[in-house]
Amino acid sequence: AQRVTQPEKLLSVFKGAPVELKCNYSYSGSPELFWYVQYSRQRLQLLLRHISRESIKGFTADLNKGETSFHLKKPFAQEEDSAMYYCALTTSGTYKYIFGTGTRLKVLA
């Protein structure tokens, strides 16, 4: 069965420290992976997707098919990065996203 696992419910880091939010998935085919973010009192919004190979707000994520991972990284955390982050998977050509349980990132001053 397809599954997305985010092992950390809460991750606290100090401002300026590196951040890595973990995401592992299980899917036998070729998945499309995404990171969504929800800032306090705001809507869930797309942060980045692996097919775009982009960097948004300093965040990057590389799809590692060997390790079935799609970890989200940022070299220097900012306080405004504090939010709930969800990793999501879909299979090419479908609309059924499978979300992980989310990781709350807290960036401390």
Added chain:
Amino acid sequence: NAGVMQNPRHLVRRRGQEARLRCSPMKGHSHVYWYRQLPEEGLKFMVYLQKENIIDESGMPKERFSAEFPKEGPSILRIQQVVRGDSAAYFCASSRGQGLTNEKLFFGSGTQLSVL
């Protein structure tokens, strides 16, 4: 463009009552998706609708749950005879096209349903 609008933000119901959750997609979007997030779980797909059509309801519980997206007006997720286990955050998303990987999903703020 106000984005995907969901109302109410919070809905409290007693066991056995009906809950109606509304979702107005973004302007120009004709595809609507409902997701549910139970406590301590990730968002789970429930149903996909286009105007006047249910395309995929494979994630919907078989009983008490129904969804519609009429020609005019918002999409409605209806839960009859609610039980405590229905307490969750219900999110609506919309897209211009069929939500394929080159289509972005835009989410609403969600409706938090609490069943007493």
